[in-house]
Amino acid sequence: MIKYSKTHEYVKVEGEYGYIGVSDYAQKELGNVVYVDMPEVGDELEAGEDFGAIESVKAASDLIAPVSGEVVEINEALEENPRLVNADAMANWIVKVKIADPAELDSLMDEAQYAEYIRK
Amino acid sequence: MNKKLYDKLIFELSHPGRKGYSLPDNGLGDTAHGTDKAAALGASLLRSEKPDLPEADELTVVRHYNNMSTNNFGVDTGFYPLGSCTMKYNPKINEEMASHPGFASMHPAVGQAAQGNLEMYWNLQNALSEIGGMSEFTLNPFAGAHGELTGLMTIRAYHESRGDTKRCKVIVPDSAHGTNPASAAVAGLEVVEVKSRPDGTVDVDDLRPLLDDTVAAMMMTNPNTLGLFEKNIPEIARLVHQAGALMYYDGANLNPMLGVARPGDMGFDVMHINLHKTFSTPHGGGGPGSGPVGVRKGLEQFLPNPRVIRHTAADGKVTFRLTGDGKALGQVSAWLGNFAVQARALAYILSLGSEGLMEAGPLATLNANYIKEQLKDDYLLPIETVCKHEFVFDGLKDKSTGVTTLNVAKRLLDYGFHAPTIYFPLLFHESLMIEPTETESPETLDRFIEVMHAIAREARENPEAVISAPHETPISHPDDTEAALNPKTTYIKD
Amino acid sequence: MHKYFPHTAQDIRRMLATCGVESLADLYADVPEELRMKAPYALGKGKSETEIRRYFNALASKNAPVEACFAGAGVYDHAVPATVSSLAGRSEFLTAYTPYQPEISQGTLQYIFEYQTIMSRLTGLDVSNASMYDGTTATAEAMLMAIAAGKKRRRILVSATLNPRVRAVVDTYAHYHGVPLETIPQKDGVTDLSALEQMLQAHADVAGVILAEPNYYGIVEDFSGVADMVHARKALLILNCVAADLATLRTPGEWGADIACGDAQSLGLPMSYGGPYLGYLCATKALMRKMPGRIVGQTTDAEGRRCFVLTLQAREQHIRREKATSNICSNQGLMTLCVAAYVALHGANGLREIAYRGHQMALYLLDRMTAEGGCCLKYAGKPFLNEFLLKLDVDAQEFIDYALREEKILAGVAVDGDCLLMAATEMQTKDDADRLAKAYGRYLNIAKEHKAARQ
Missing domain, CATH: 3.40.640.10 (Type I PLP-dependent aspartate aminotransferase-like (Major domain))
Known part of the structure; x- marks a missing residue:
């Protein structure tokens, strides 16, 4: 299951874990990504709060947590090569969290809703 | 402005043993004055190695920075219509x-x-x-x-x-x-x-x-x-x-x-x-x-x-x-x-006194309106009204050419003008913000207007020439992505 | 029209016609009548250059003349080479804006890159920004940077030995930004490190610790073990250092600092009654993207030529707006050119020779002053480079006023009423030190007589 937020983050749910990244639409809007500011393993994310930032040459955007949860892994490959986000935003998630409250997923958009959201 | 790049860094001109300074005689000679009142500066408080800094004679330093300056554009070099920056003449x-x-x-x-x-x-x-x-x-x-x-x-x-x-x-x-x-x-x-x-x-x-x-x-x-x-x-x-x-x-x-x-x-x-x-x-x-x-x-x-x-x-x-x-x-x-x-x-x-100060504002406004009125045929003026010291175009009027505000700005450099402020304010997609100031002569403004029209013409007839600009500057198309992706912020010898 | 305005009456008529209006006033038809100025500014007639020169000469003549300067306190009297002033006057450098168009700003970008390299090598840290306004604001920005890096940690500990003027500006920023700030007490003129350890233990939310080297009293503090102590609590170590001394003293990098900041006036900038100076800010690579201000980076152009651009701009206020680490949107461009040229002329040897001369003169001055009696080193037995604090038997400001009046020598800066902070550089001579010491001897007698007369 993949869910999206209005600030263009996605969460890919696998069991009790969620992989959070930015949508393909967001990576296109940003252009060449040059840096991803990531939290540390063990940090607690809170839904709606920023947990890092993603920077391109001429823009920067906060990363807003779509769901709450503890960071169990960060995508270290992005430290070496942040442009992986441009290459495939869905495959190159940013953090893996242990979802604290699955009910939070209900307020997010599904793929069809998100497609409609960005079309506007 | 010199269009050939002067590409040396002072570290590359350094030659051990050279120096560009002389110190006055302080009358104390070379004898070290000890004191029993303060502790001596022990080795643990001193840096372990001499810093690697350039060593150069005076003329080398003078030529280096003078050559470097020729790759720079200033108000003293030419027209600088950078919106919201008020680049007026800086009196001597x-x-x-x-x-x-x-x-x-x-x-x-x-x-x-x-x-x-x-x-x-x-x-x-x-x-x-x-x-x-x-x-x-x-x-x-x-x-x-x-x-x-x-x-x-x-x-x-x-x-x-x-x-x-x-x-x-x-x-x-x-x-x-x-x-x-x-x-x-x-x-x-x-x-x-x-x-x-x-x-x-x-x-x-x-x-x-x-x-x-x-x-x-x-x-x-x-x-x-x-x-x-x-x-x-x-x-x-x-x-x-x-x-x-x-x-x-x-x-x-x-x-x-x-x-x-x-x-x-x-x-x-x-x-x-x-x-x-x-x-x-x-x-x-x-x-x-x-x-x-x-x-x-x-x-x-x-x-x-x-x-x-x-x-x-x-x-x-x-x-x-x-x-x-x-x-x-x-x-x-x-x-x-x-x-x-x-x-x-x-x-x-x-220098201006009351009288000069009273003249400055209206002349700045006159210069801005003079440019705006003559360029609004080729450039999109979103708000048709009298402006003050500056105004904003939303790029070229003809959006079919693919020529952006960034392209126009870079092409201006080829003609010997500094670019206006671009992509600010954020109210428009293709903002091009022009502020001439009161110290520019009508002849300078006329030449700028002529060039802006020429660029609009080029955009219609030969857009590639504008899109690939600048062509006549010391460098062209620096790689911003590379600079941000792998930041090199200090000199490291190859 | 004034000579700075090229417009003739005829030009104005022609231009107004182009704009479709009849008078200059018509261009302001949208300004409500009640807001318009009713009378010209009460600022008198414009002056010719000759009259402007006379005006400034007359003002300069009202200043007390100073033939020798033993004042420091963050600002030092070093020689400014003619080469530096001349290069800073090049109008291609002087009259350029921030290098937004790298194609026609390689000159500015190149010297800032040189400056960044020089400061990085002097501080022993990986990265330097393109400079801040001055040492006080650079230190305040270092504090904000530590808070930005500290995520939820916000507390800052500041040594009592930091220059009080720097502290005053740090206090202002902290007050309005809501930063809890605490003072690490001093003991015998140096930071009380055991107190620092206790404070670090007492608070889990310390983002940064600000120390000074040399400190306000001129003492070179020993920070052995401090970085480990600070890092163990996940806080950052910030060192405020006098730029010229960095060629000689153990560097912030060697002490294990994360951020170095301070004033670089001592590297070739005139004292100019307080400004313009230049604040430097350097940090480890890990903190690069938390740095405020401009940063110049090396890249290549379409033809493969090495060139320079403003980089990492996504950190800055024009993109991040209220989320930026800092509101600074400029640097001290021209002053970084002065520093680069000054360091190029002197090299490491020159900077060290100048530091040695200052040390030599400071030791001589200390001996001469104490030989007059009526004063002693406030913190005896501590090492210093070129600045020290004397405890006087008289009011320090009154002696400073006396020495300025009688000998045209600025004796130093008064501290806490009866202490005199004195600094030496390559600029003072043995004769200056002798004259000042003798003046002190005379002043002690005058003060004694005054006291006797009062009793």
Whole structure:
């Protein structure tokens, strides 16, 4: 299951874990990504709060947590090569969290809703 | 400007054993003076290795930097229509006064014994008060952004002094420069944006519901970022004051108001001025600037310490004093700000006098309108009205060519002009912001207009030539992505 | 028209016609009548260059003349080479804006890159920004940077030995930004490190610790073990250092600092009664993207030529707006050119020779002053480079005023009433030190007589 937020983050749910990244639409809007500011393993994310930032040459955007949860892994490959986000935003998630409250997923958009959201 | 790149770095010219200095004889000879009063500086307190710094003779250094300068474009080189930056002529007499040996060699701790310096400070703040319609200015802030911060802190100090501690918001138009919200955040204030109407002026109906007892101030430029005068300013000031908040004037666009209207008379309580814009001090490739902050009567005691006060004794003798006030917001500088920059601004005001200052604003406005009227056939003018010192095009009128504002800007460089400000304000996608200033001649403006038309023609007939510009600059198309992806911020020998 | 304005009456008529208006006043038809100026500015007639020179000469003549300067306190009297002033006057450098168009700004970008390299090598840290306004604001910005890096940690500990003028500005920023600030006490003129350890233990939310080297009293503090102590609590170590001393003293990098900041006035900038100076800010690579201000980076252009651009701009206020670490949107461009040229002329040897001369003169001055009696080193037995604090038997400011009046020598800066902070550089001579010491001897007698007369 993949869910999206209005600030263009996605969460890919696998069991009790969620992989959070930015949508393909967001990576296109940003252009060449040059840096991803990531939290540390063990940090607690809170839904709606920023947990890092993603920077391109001429823009920067906060990363807003779509769901709450503890960071169990960060995508270290992005430290070496942040442009992986441009290459495939869905495959190159940013953090893996242990979802604290699955009910939070209900307020997010599904793929069809998100497609409609960005079309506007 | 030299179009061939001078590509050396001083580290590559270094030659061990060379030197470019000589020191005076201090009369102590080579003997080391020991003392039993202080401990010797032991090895653990000294750096383990000599730093790797360039070694060069004087002529090598002189040629190096002179050659480097030929790859630079300045106001003295050519027309610099950079919107919102007021790139007017920087008079030479100002430079001479700034390096006057009677001031330049003075340690700031001389303090009140430097009566001439304090008098200069006082005279400049007094002239700025007259021009701004304010009661007193501090000259201590180092730059425009620093002035904004100081001004907002002054406002907070005022509210705090009344025990009014819940005012945590500052209202900023959505067209404002990014520095305004950043300054507010550093000053501990939360930013609330007020919408612009289609003509770029503040939407008073959108403002009304935002005003309550949590608002500390409303921050505005006038004319606004689009170069339009905010006609509703008396109404805005009335509403803001009614809510118990103060009006802050960002002096970034003060130049066209010279000789026309004073921020104090418009209802502003606190303002800053960029001496490096309106008062002709050179930008120096990024600084030093100076951002004096003025306040209306009743707010003087909240200005940062130290303040310079004129004191008249019973016998009529005038002296200038350094004072501090317990109600002041605190200190924003160690001493009295960028003194040598202040000297330049005072020299400029003295040179212009009242009459010259009265002429400056209207001529800046005339120059801007003269360009706008002649280019609006080829460039998209979103708001068809008389502008002030600057105006904004939303790129080329003909959007079918694929030529962007960035392309136009880069092509201008080929023709020997600096580019206008681009992609600001954010109200339009293809913003191209032009500010000619009053010191440019009609012939210069005519040539610029001709070139802008030529570029529009090229965009239609041979768009590739514009898109691939610049062609005649020392470098072209630097790789910004590479610079940000793998930052190299210091020299490392290959 | 004034000589800076090229417009003739005929030009104005022609241009107004192009704009479709009849008078200059018509261009301001949108300014409500009640807001318009009713009378010209009360600022007098414009002056010719000759009159401007006379005006400034008259002001300069009202300043107390200073023939020798033993004042420091963060601002030092070093020689400014003619080469430096001349290069800074090049109008291609002087009259350029911030290098937004790298194609026609390689000159500015190149010297800033040189400056960054020099500061990085002097501080022993990886990265330097393109400079801040001055040492006080650079230190305040270092504090904000530590808070930005510290995520939820916000507390800052500051040594009592930091220059009080720097502290005053840090206090202002902290107050309005809502930063809890605490003072680490001093003991015998140096930071009390055991107190620092206790404070670090007592608070879990310390983002940064600000120390000074040399400190306000001129003492070179020993920070052995401090970085480990600070890092163990996940806080950052910030060192405020005098730039010119960095060629000689143990560097912030060697002490294990994360951030170095301070004033670089001592590297070739005139004292100019307080400004313009230059604040430097350097940090470890890990903190690069938390740095405020401009940063210049190396890259290549379409033809593969090495060139320079403003980089990492996504951190800055024009993109991040209220989320930026800082509101600064400029640097001290021209002053970084002065520093680069000054360091190029002197090299490491020159900077060290100048530091040695200052040390030599400071030791001589200390001996001469104490030989007069009536004063002693406030913190005896501590090492210093070129600045020290004397405890006087008289009021320090009154002696400073006396020495300035009688000998045209600025004796130093008064501290806490009866202490005199004195600094030496390559600029003072043996004769200056002798004259000042003798003046002190005479002043002690005058003060004694005054006291006797009062009793």
